[in-house]
Every structure is written in structure tokens, then in C-alpha cells.
Amino acid sequence: MQPAPTFQVIPGQDELAGLTRDLRFHPSPVTQPTTLTIDQVQQFNQQGYLKGFRIFSDSEITENRDYFDRLLAKVMAEGGDSYSISSAHLRYGKAWDLLTDHRLVSIVTDLLGPNVIGWGAHFFCKMPGDGKKVSWHQDASYWPLTPSKAVTIWLAIDDADIDNACMRYIPGSHHHGHLTYTLHENDPNQVLNQEVVAAPGMGEPIDVELRAGEISIHSDLLLHGSEVNQSQRRRCGLTLRYCAADVVAHLGWSEKGVVVAGDPPAHWANRSRPNRD
Numbered sequence: 001m002q003p004a005p006t007f008q009v010i011p012g013q014d015e016l017a018g019l020t021r022d023l024r025f026h027p028s029p030v031t032q033p034t035t036l037t038i039d040q041v042q043q044f045n046q047q048g049y050l051k052g053f054r055i056f057s058d059s060e061i062t063e064n065r066d067y068f069d070r071l072l073a074k075v076m077a078e079g080g081d082s083y084s085i086s087s088a089h090l091r092y093g094k095a096w097d098l099l100t101d102h103r104l105v106s107i108v109t110d111l112l113g114p115n116v117i118g119w120g121a122h123f124f125c126k127m128p129g130d131g132k133k134v135s136w137h138q139d140a141s142y143w144p145l146t147p148s149k150a151v152t153i154w155l156a157i158d159d160a161d162i163d164n165a166c167m168r169y170i171p172g173s174h175h176h177g178h179l180t181y182t183l184h185e186n187d188p189n190q191v192l193n194q195e196v197v198a199a200p201g202m203g204e205p206i207d208v209e210l211r212a213g214e215i216s217i218h219s220d221l222l223l224h225g226s227e228v229n230q231s232q233r234r235r236c237g238l239t240l241r242y243c244a245a246d247v248v249a250h251l252g253w254s255e256k257g258v259v260v261a262g263d264p265p266a267h268w269a270n271r272s273r274p275n276r277d
């Protein structure tokens, strides 16, 4: 039996402001990647993202989608919603399996180095007509982690395109450090509460269209967001969060860790696979 986690799920503004965090971009230290090419590592360093890798087979894509359909139905029956399934790797074996999948981990180690912690798994499922957007933000701004050596793999559970509100990135924006944001409190049309209002002036956004089973990867400082889903099709993505093992987690977040590559560091927990799917 694993101990019940006590981490702060969504740290408050005061708690984050009270932390000393190094929120500068730390380029990948990897010079001899094994899965990515050196050009891809350099592109990540320069642009802050990579996109369009097909990872899963047709049967795995169906399996992932069927799994999520069942999970979402269960969570909604329990009073949750299509954005509320977070830290899923601590509760559901299937999410733990995806976070630790060797094909994903081999890409992440080519960006973060040989010692990596997987610490998050959050479904962002945009239902047709739900009216919610994800405003321009930087992930590192929300997280009590330092230094900012973290990446997200965004795994398409459904096909994601402009019509159903795929992710959007502002290439190169990770070089600006931690940006000033406005807070949206209790706004039903916002999935998250931070918005970097100056983002549109910081570069030309790109649309990250992905087929189900493909992934994109972004730096924790890259500006990204997504529009309202105006289509009749669902758009679900699973965000899988990783950091280098020398990152320090405050507010109990080290409890979320799973050592996905390298030596177990003393600071992070190494959570085992949950029994239930």
C-alpha cells in the first residue's frame, strides 16, 4: 500500500511567490542522442518544441482511446469533468504505463539527460461546445520546481487539428524567461487561470496538428495554449510531464515522482504502478 499523497495539487500564487525558482531555459545537455537526431535536439533548444512523432500503432491508438472513453465516463459519473483527470499516473495503471513507456522515455532522455523523473499525467479533453480555451501560458509558471529543466509530451488520444482546437506554440518564446501574466479567477471559459497577455506580440504562433498516436514535446517555458473547440469532434490529449532528476520539487511535489530513467535520486519518490486501471 502506498502512502496517500499530501502534495499541493494546485499551488497558490502566494506559495509560488514565496519560492526561489530558477526559471531560465536550460538547453539540452545531450550531445549524443540515441533516438532523436542531433538536429532535433538543436531544434528543441532553439525553438522550444518538437512535433509530429508517430509513437503508437493502430491497435494501441484504439486501445488508448477506448481506455480514455471508459475512464472519462467513470470520472464524469463521479462528478469530475473532462479536464479533471490529473496526476493520473498515481491512480491508474494505464496512465503509469504511458508515462513510463520506453519509446517516450527514450525521447525525453535525449532532451533532459540520462536521469529523468516522470511526475505528471493530465488529460486535456476538449469536448465539442464546452466553450473553454487554454490561454497563452508557460507551464513552469504553475509548478513549484527549480531549475526549469522540464518537458511535456502531449500525446494525441484523438486526432487534433485546427477545427477541434489543437495546441498552439509560439516558437522561440522559451528564451524570454518567466513572463508576466494576468490571473483569471473563476472564469468558466478558461481551463487554466494564467494568461500571458503579451504573448501574441512575441512571435507567430504555429498550430500543432497531430493524428491520434502522435506526440509533440515542449519546454516548460514555451508559450502555448489552445482555442475553443468549435467543431463537433472531441479533442483529447494526454500531457505527460518529465524533469531532470536534479530538479528540486517544493510543496510536496517530489511525492509524485516515478524514476523513468537512470539512478533513483534521494529527493524524489519512486511511485510504483497503481493496481487498478
Ligand SMILES: O=C(O)CCC(=O)C(=O)O
Binding pocket: 124, 134, 139, 152, 154, 166, 167, 224, 225, 226, 237, 239
Ligand atoms: O491541451 C491543451 O489544450 C493544453 C495543454 C497544456 O496547456 C499543457 O500541455 O500544458
